[in-house]
Amino acid sequence: MKYAFTHANLLDGSRDMEVRPSMTVLVENDKIVSLKEKGSVPEGFEEIDLQGRYLMPGxxxxxxxxxxxxxxxxxxxxxxxxxxxxxxxxxxxxxxxxxxxxxxxxxxxxxxxxxxxxxxxxxxxxxxxxxxxxxxxxxxxxxxxxxxxxxxxxxxxxxxxxxxxxxxxxxxxxxxxxxxxxxxxxxxxxxxxxxxxxxxxxxxxxxxxxxxxxxxxxxxxxxxxxxxxxxxxxxxxxxxxxxxxxxxxxxxxxxxxxxxxxxxxxxxxxxxxxxxxxxxxxxxxxxxxxxxxxxxxxxxxxxxxxxxxxxxxxxxxxxxxxxxxxxxxxxxxxxxxxxxxxxxxxxxxxxxxxxxxxxxxLGLSEITGSIEDGKCADLIVTEQNPLEDLTALKDVSLVMARGHFIREPKVKRIDYIDQELDKLL
Structure with a gap:
């Protein structure tokens, strides 16, 4: 349960967050243990190359x-x-x-x-x-x-x-x-x-x-x-x-x-x-x-x-x-x-x-809500930049919850509900 998310466009959850490009985030068990710009992947960590996708808190x-x-x-x-x-x-x-x-x-x-x-x-x-x-x-x-x-x-x-x-x-x-x-x-x-x-x-x-x-x-x-x-x-x-x-x-x-x-x-x-x-x-x-x-x-x-x-x-x-x-x-x-x-x-x-x-x-800010050293590994990945278009959150391509990795998240959608709500966007 050691992962290295590399080549991430990072959104850290802070109030005025901006994209931090080409970041590497190391996760060990259920914790974020390191954030760094680029750098090699330490021995024992599985590399997850995000190829410029957007990594942000869950x-x-x-x-x-x-x-x-x-x-x-x-x-x-x-x-x-x-x-x-x-x-x-x-x-x-x-x-x-x-x-x-x-x-x-x-x-x-x-x-x-x-x-x-x-x-x-x-x-x-x-x-x-x-x-x-x-x-x-x-x-x-x-x-x-x-x-x-x-x-x-x-x-x-x-x-x-x-x-x-x-x-x-x-x-x-x-x-x-x-x-x-x-x-x-x-x-x-x-x-x-x-x-x-x-x-x-x-x-x-x-x-x-x-x-x-x-x-x-x-x-x-x-x-x-x-x-x-x-x-x-x-x-x-x-x-x-x-x-x-x-x-x-x-x-x-x-x-x-x-x-x-x-x-x-x-x-x-x-x-x-x-x-x-x-x-x-x-x-x-x-x-x-x-x-x-x-x-x-x-x-x-x-x-x-x-x-x-x-x-x-x-x-x-x-x-x-x-x-x-x-x-x-x-x-x-x-x-x-x-x-x-x-x-x-x-x-x-x-x-x-x-x-x-x-x-x-909710009284959880010491545990989750941002991407920082020592915080819980609650992470999501989107293909597009949600800072530019919040509808990018509609489809996430990776999810990590307390260090548990869901590589292909799938949501069973209710089509008729989505179709009607989309008209209200």
Whole structure:
């Protein structure tokens, strides 16, 4: 497990990265051990001649749900399936295999770290553990297990356990901790799927007291907290409660900007799921006219949130919300593309965001996110220069995850989904 990547056009993941031509990167086991210009290959290292292809850190998807593939389903159908899974060992086994397939799809698309933010029957934790003990080669997985929600709240009956009191929130968090969760997820507001009328996405569902109790318990146990939040008032409540990441986001006022900075919190930008629901025909996505209208509202809020965050030096990360209608587990390149297009980020900064910035937000920057001596060997290779065209990330020709080398990564694409989303580029 000693490799020498030679003749690499290197993109290191830094904020203002530029191509460093003709670089050699040495990898031993799971670590990057040397970066140098040209030079001979040391004895015992297998040479991988990149012939001028582009070597960069593996991508990090900071917001996914692992049970779905992106093929459209509505909330009712998904909830019915989740209820069956919890009652059946066989269904849990089936779901585990689906989750594994989605994890491997991510890996073959160049995603070497994922954070799952609300799952069914702890299948994310089960697969993370299988990867970590070597049952199969996969990306690094940060798993939340079930989220904390309220009765009638977002993902009630699906990926969230409903609570009515602070004590019930604490119990869910302790249960997640006992099962080995890496993060805690709460659902402060509603979203596109559960809004009853036009203009209502992001209505506050979780009272401040429950959000505060959840954050206090999670932080006491050493966990960070992510919050599904899609309205300005919801963001205010979540930040006052102490969340570490706002998922999706909404327009900020001066108080919210101050709270972000006081907390050191970040916002995770997820443009593509709202874009797909808002702009594709409802008969394709299984969404109603109300869903589509509200998705447009949410998308505008997400974009404005990210722009305001960038303008105020608030950390912004990127995720796909994979499993939403038309959002596959290989679609992270689209989120990177839209982040640059709609939020005004340079290509270099967009690449930095999906690598080192995401690693910083997730507490992994000492381990991954950039190509440096001593960092984990999480690497991808593209044929074209993504600094010039971010769609170069669509097809990766090599992937290395924690030193495990995938020489011919292959993604099984869903053609009809890709064809429709390509129209939105």
């Amino acid at each position: 991508l990090i998807n900071a917001h996914v749900h692992l049970p779905g593939t992106g093929k459209p389903t509505n909330a009712s159908e998904a909830s019915d399936l989740a209820a069956k899974v919890d009652k059946s060992k066989l269904m849990q086994t089936v779901l585990s295999s689906v989750v594994k397939k989605n994890i491997l799809t991510s890996l073959n698309a160049g995603i070497t770290t994922i954070r799952s933010v609300g799952e069914v029957s702890y299948r994310d934790l089960a697969n993370r553990d299988m990867i970590n003990i070597g049952k199969y080669v996969g990306p690094r997985v940060l798993a939340c297990g079930y989220g904390v929600t309220v009765h009638g709240g977002h993902t009630d009956g699906l990926m969230g356990i409903p609570c009515e009191t602070p004590e019930e929130c604490v119990k869910v968090i302790r249960d997640n901790a006992a099962k080995g969760a890496d993060w805690i997820k709460i659902f402060v507001t509603g979203g596109v799927f559960d809004a009853a009328v036009k203009g209502e996405p992001g209505v506050v569902r979780m009272p401040y007291e429950l959000a505060k109790a959840s954050c206090d318990e999670a932080h006491k146990l050493g966990f960070k907290v992510a919050s599904h939040t899609e309205s300005t008032e919801g963001v205010r409540i979540a930040l006052k409660a102490g969340v570490d990441t706002i998922e999706h986001g909404a327009r900020m006022d001066e108080e919210i900007i101050r709270l972000y900075k006081e907390n050191g919190s970040a916002v995770i930008c997820t443009i593509i799921p709202a874009l797909a629901i808002a702009r594709l025909p409802g008969e394709m996505t299984k969404m109603t006219e109300v869903n589509q209208y509200n998705a447009e509202v949410v998308m505008e809020n997400i974009i404005e949130s990210a722009k305001q965050a960038l303008a105020n030096d608030i950390p912004v990360g990127l995720g796909t919300d994979a499993s939403c209608p038309y959002i596959t587990h290989y679609a992270l390149w689209r989120e990177v593309y839209y982040f640059a297009k709609f939020c005004g980020a340079s290509n270099a900064f967009a690449l930095h965001t999906v690598t080192l910035r995401n690693a910083e937000i």
